[in-house]
Each structure stands twice: as C-alpha cells, then as structure tokens.
Amino acid sequence: GINNWRIDPEPTLAPDPANYPEEIWGIEDPRITWVGELNTYVVTYTSYSTSGPAVSLALTSDFQRFERKGVIMPPEDKDAALFPRRFDGRWLLIHRPVAQFPGAQANIWYSYSPDLRHWGDHCVALMARRGAWWDANKIGLSPPPVETPEGWLIIYHGVRNTPAGCLYRLGLALVDLDDPRRVIRRGDEWVFAPERPYVQVGDVADVVFPCGVTLHPETNQLFMYYGAADTCVALATANLDDLLAWLRTQPG
Numbered sequence: 001g002i003n004n005w006r007i008d009p010e011p012t013l014a015p016d017p018a019n020y021p022e023e024i025w026g027i028e029d030p031r032i033t034w035v036g037e038l039n040t041y042v043v044t045y046t047s048y049s050t051s052g053p054a055v056s057l058a059l060t061s062d063f064q065r066f067e068r069k070g071v072i073m074p075p076e077d078k079d080a081a082l083f084p085r086r087f088d089g090r091w092l093l094i095h096r097p098v099a100q101f102p103g104a105q106a107n108i109w110y111s112y113s114p115d116l117r118h119w120g121d122h123c124v125a126l127m128a129r130r131g132a133w134w135d136a137n138k139i140g141l142s143p144p145p146v147e148t149p150e151g152w153l154i155i156y157h158g159v160r161n162t163p164a165g166c167l168y169r170l171g172l173a174l175v176d177l178d179d180p181r182r183v184i185r186r187g188d189e190w191v192f193a194p195e196r197p198y199v200q201v202g203d204v205a206d207v208v209f210p211c212g213v214t215l216h217p218e219t220n221q222l223f224m225y226y227g228a229a230d231t232c233v234a235l236a237t238a239n240l241d242d243l244l245a246w247l248r249t250q251p252g
Helices: 240-248
Strands: 027-035 040-049 052-060 067-073 077-082 091-097 108-113 120-126 139-141 146-148 151-162 165-175 183-186 208-216 221-228 232-239
Touching: 027 077, 027 208, 040 067, 067 077, 067 091, 077 139, 091 139, 108 139, 146 240, 151 208, 151 240, 165 208, 165 240, 221 240, 232 240
Parallel strands: 052 077
Antiparallel strands: 027 040, 040 052, 040 077, 052 067, 077 091, 091 108, 108 120, 139 151, 146 151, 151 165, 165 183, 208 221, 221 232
C-alpha cells in the first residue's frame, strides 16, 4: 500500500456519455465501500453533466466489470459515500448538495434508501460553521466513514476562500454507530492541511483531497490516500487510537 504500484494502462471506470449522458463532462472523486451483505463494492462518484455535478452509483466485485445504477442525487451534489451496512433496514448515503443562491452554506447531508435507487428522508448531517472558522461556509465528506468501537469516524474537508484561491483542509468528527445523525464529537481545529510544496503548487494549489482510507486491524494504522493539488496522489498515515484520543478532547 506504499510503493511498487502497478498502474493499469486504461482507466478502470471511464465516462460513458452515450449510455449515461450525465457523464458527458467526465467522472471523478470515487468513494468505494465494501458492503458485506451484498458481497460487492459500492462505488459512488461524481458525474459531470451539463447541469453540473451529480452523484452516481455503480457496483463491482472485481473492478473489471461495473453495473452502473446511474444518477442517485441530481445536480448540484457531490462528495458522496455509502455506509457499509443498513440502519433500521435502510441504506444511508452521506453527500454534499449545494444551493445556488447568495449566502447559502454547503453542508453535509444524509439520505436513506431501501434499495440503493430511491432516496428520501434527507437531513443535514454536519453543518458548515460561520465566520472565521477553518470549516466555515463549505464542507464535504472526504473518504468514506470509518467504523470504530467509539463511533463512525468522519474525515471531512473545509474550504476557505482566500485572495489567493481556495484552501482545503481536513477535520474530524465522530457520529453514533447506530444512529449516525447523532454527532458525538467534532474537532474545532483542522488536523491536516497543504503544508508541503507538492500540495501547495500544482493544477489546483493548496488542496488536500482524500477519497479513500484503509485500516490495518493489527496495528490500527490508518492509510489515507489523497489528491495533492490535483496533480498527484499522496499517502498520509495515522494511528486510529491517536485520532480517537484527540477527538475525546473536543466538544460534544
């Protein structure tokens, strides 16, 4: 998971605008969740339509063949991932819609579904703060939620507008294992930021944007893979126990 990578010569999942017109301008930012009940991986990704970004969903067991389900959240929406198990018989999607009017916040939302196709009972999961906070006005999910003994660990990004452009940083929240609508802890400070040259300079400067994590159960080591300045893919590691210990010091 660190080096000696083999890169396929062709994309694993490529846009198919002939059959899925919402992918006309490309696809990006996939979040992958292994769902044991279905014995398959669920991939949620951003499909760029002529109306803006939407959330699409696909299933795969081998990353060679994909069963596309199409758009599950219309524009403008992105930063989506599926929780790996049902809650009271329903699947739970975490995502980030954006309202297009002045002063609107971009918050993280939940939506529920009985079948991964029809979604409802939409509600705000985590609100962007106001004012001078690092996560004011616009936030979004980064990698899929991580199940821990103390709750679901949510790694999310906050976007701050500066005269030099947008600055992306990461923070942590912990939500209840059985009812993720209940926020147990949320960090006041960011925990990861673009502090190295390879993240500060690139196609989109000052952006750290993770879409995937792996957890090594023997060591509790978390591997976080992130896009750096929209130019390369990088890896950061942390001990899960350390992250949870830090969250215990944060407001409930």
